[in-house]
Amino acid sequence: MTPLPRTFPRPWPLALPAALALGLVLGICAGHDWAGPVDLARALADPDTMRARLLLDWRLPRVMAAGLVGALLGLGGAIFQGVFRNPLAEPYLLGSAGGAAVGAAIALLVPLGLPAAPLLAGLSFLGAWGATWLVVLFARMAGSLDAAGLLLAGVAVAAMLAAVRSFLMFALSDETISLQVVLSWVLGGVQTPTWPGLALLTALTVAGFVLAQRLSHGLDLLGLDEEQARAFGLDTNRFVSRAILVGALIVAVAVAYGGLVAFVGLIAPHVARWWVGPRHAALLPVTAGIGAAVVLVCDALARAALPPAEIPLGLITAVVGGPFFLLVLARKLRS
Amino acid sequence: MSALRAEAVEVRRGGRAIVARAALTLEPGALVGLIGPNGAGKSTLLRVLAGLVAPTSGRVALAGLDVGKMAAGERSRLVAYVPQHFTPAWDYSVRDLLDLGSRRAERPPALAGLLRDHGLETLAARRWSQLSGGERARTLLASVLAAPCPVLLADEPGASLDMGHRLALLRRLKAEARHRTVVVVLHDLDLAARFCDRLVLMAAGEIVLDGAADAVIRDDALDRSFGLRFRRVAVADGALHLFPIEPSGPS
Numbered sequence: 001m002t003p004l005p006r007t008f009p010r011p012w013p014l015a016l017p018a019a020l021a022l023g024l025v026l027g028i029c030a031g032h033d034w035a036g037p038v039d040l041a042r043a044l045a046d047p048d049t050m051r052a053r054l055l056l057d058w059r060l061p062r063v064m065a066a067g068l069v070g071a072l073l074g075l076g077g078a079i080f081q082g083v084f085r086n087p088l089a090e091p092y093l094l095g096s097a098g099g100a101a102v103g104a105a106i107a108l109l110v111p112l113g114l115p116a117a118p119l120l121a122g123l124s125f126l127g128a129w130g131a132t133w134l135v136v137l138f139a140r141m142a143g144s145l146d147a148a149g150l151l152l153a154g155v156a157v158a159a160m161l162a163a164v165r166s167f168l169m170f171a172l173s174d175e176t177i178s179l180q181v182v183l184s185w186v187l188g189g190v191q192t193p194t195w196p197g198l199a200l201l202t203a204l205t206v207a208g209f210v211l212a213q214r215l216s217h218g219l220d221l222l223g224l225d226e227e228q229a230r231a232f233g234l235d236t237n238r239f240v241s242r243a244i245l246v247g248a249l250i251v252a253v254a255v256a257y258g259g260l261v262a263f264v265g266l267i268a269p270h271v272a273r274w275w276v277g278p279r280h281a282a283l284l285p286v287t288a289g290i291g292a293a294v295v296l297v298c299d300a301l302a303r304a305a306l307p308p309a310e311i312p313l314g315l316i317t318a319v320v321g322g323p324f325f326l327l328v329l330a331r332k333l334r335s
Numbered sequence: 336m337s338a339l340r341a342e343a344v345e346v347r348r349g350g351r352a353i354v355a356r357a358a359l360t361l362e363p364g365a366l367v368g369l370i371g372p373n374g375a376g377k378s379t380l381l382r383v384l385a386g387l388v389a390p391t392s393g394r395v396a397l398a399g400l401d402v403g404k405m406a407a408g409e410r411s412r413l414v415a416y417v418p419q420h421f422t423p424a425w426d427y428s429v430r431d432l433l434d435l436g437s438r439r440a441e442r443p444p445a446l447a448g449l450l451r452d453h454g455l456e457t458l459a460a461r462r463w464s465q466l467s468g469g470e471r472a473r474t475l476l477a478s479v480l481a482a483p484c485p486v487l488l489a490d491e492p493g494a495s496l497d498m499g500h501r502l503a504l505l506r507r508l509k510a511e512a513r514h515r516t517v518v519v520v521l522h523d524l525d526l527a528a529r530f531c532d533r534l535v536l537m538a539a540g541e542i543v544l545d546g547a548a549d550a551v552i553r554d555d556a557l558d559r560s561f562g563l564r565f566r567r568v569a570v571a572d573g574a575l576h577l578f579p580i581e582p583s584g585p586s
Contacts (some may be wrong), residue, residue, distance in 0.1 A: 223425045230387055233411030233439040256433035278425030
């Protein structure tokens with residue numbers, strides 16, 4: 001173990017697992033029908049009661065899905081920040097999440113006569129990947145983009161994609177359930193998954209984490225600056241392509257399960273960097289944990305704040321994350 | 336074994352030759368300075384030597400192998416490059432930077448030894464943002480030298496340093512030149528004359544002069560390349576100092 005620098009708070013190794021456990025318990029207890037920890041313990045002891053079924057079969061998968069979506073959003077944010085060497089990069093702001101949502105809207109609304117689940121996954125991924133490349137190509141065309149330039153490019157791409165998505169909803173909806181589903185996507189919100197659905201999300205999250213972790217040395221090198229990364233042996237073009245592929249996969253899964261959830265991908269890597277420093281091998285797992293904790297808490301708020309209605313998750317993260325983003329932006333612009 | 340050869344290197348951008356007909360053979364044992372006025376093509380030629388810029392025509396070979404065709408990882412173990420400007424995106428610590436530099440070696444050296452070699456032990460945990468200019472220069476050089484490369488190319492490494500740190504840096508490069516090929520781009524001609532064994536003078540993309548430092552410094556071509564007259568004054572320690580004189584009206 002190398003000693004950590006004085007200037008960074010010493011990571012307290014149990015803080016993150018503790019926060020996750022607390023978030024999980026809070027998530028299960030929160031809702032228009034609040035349960036206490038005692039109720040939860042009772043449910044675990046006797047899982048056949050009505051109350052236990054509500055908590056364990058209905059809320060638990062939803063809460064776990066929320067945590068996994070948060071972890072994916074955090075990872076996606078950390079990868080894009082690393083690729084763009086920009087602490088303000090974020091899947092939502094860069095348009096990748098918007099691209100995934102366009103893909104999802106096409107899969108849900110356009111009658112293509114293909115099996116629904118793989119189509120949704122495939123088109124979400126293609127949307128996220130294509131939108132990210134659009135921003136990358138623009139950045140290359142413009143030479144190098146500073147923080148603000150990259151964000152503006154991302155905002156423009158996101159706005160175009162939102163227009164495409166709205167057009168699809170406007171032109172193709174037939175007041176069936178599909179429009180409702182697309183709307184919940186747009187505002188961000190985790191649906192309660194089936195157990196197999198949750199198993200698939202878990203598997204995808206683990207895969208995404210492993211793929212992301214394999215990028216960590218390259219992301220570290222890229223953080224030096226592009227020329228020095230090459231001097232230190234990184235084939236930057238190939239690496240950036242690979243990192244964007246992995247980032248788009250991760251964002252696509254997050255969007256497919258959780259819709260457009262803003263700012264988690266910004267907050268999580270920031271807090272993690274402040275906590276464990278900028279090396280990605282440590283940064284990525286901590287980012288995933290913080291992203292999960294943030295979404296667990298926000299999702300609990302979404303379900304409990306305005307009973308019996310549920311506030312879309314994306315609105316809550318935007319209210320929390322917006323000021324955070326402005327703070328980071330102000331610091332970035334001042335330096 | 337570690338001779339670095341540039342063969343008819345040419346770099347063109349937008350129809351203009353930034354480097355033209357550059358031919359050089361560089362070997363360990365001598366500190367080579369690359370000098371010339373702004374826009375002469377020094378930095379570009381150095382990047383071509385480092386394999387970071389592909390020449391429009393010609394090639395750079397290290398021990399017979401084309402540097403431009405090497406895989407990035409292989410090249411990074413052979414050629415070390417110190418950039419003129421270095422601004423990491425994240426606030427890495429000194430230890431992080433040495434670690435990232437050393438990982439490209441086939442058998443990365445122990446960090447403790449690297450920190451000691453470069454006198455950075457007390458700074459190991461410091462972040463880049465907390466380092467002074469001199470500490471940054473030492474850290475960057477240590478990071479670049481963290482893998483035992485036979486070639487070291489440095490682009491104006493002391494430009495923003497005070498005189499004491501600049502001298503220390505050049506002494507270090509001079510020491511490195513004993514056992515590797517070292518080329519350094521320098522603006523300060525006094526320092527170039529004092530520390531370099533060999534000087535390569537560039538102007539308008541071409542190599543104008545290439546020879547022993549003492550001979551190049553005394554040559555009229557130096558004055559012509561910079562568009563100035565230099566008065567050369569030998570001081571007590573035998574080193575030559577150059578004092579520029581304003582060109583006296585239109586000629």
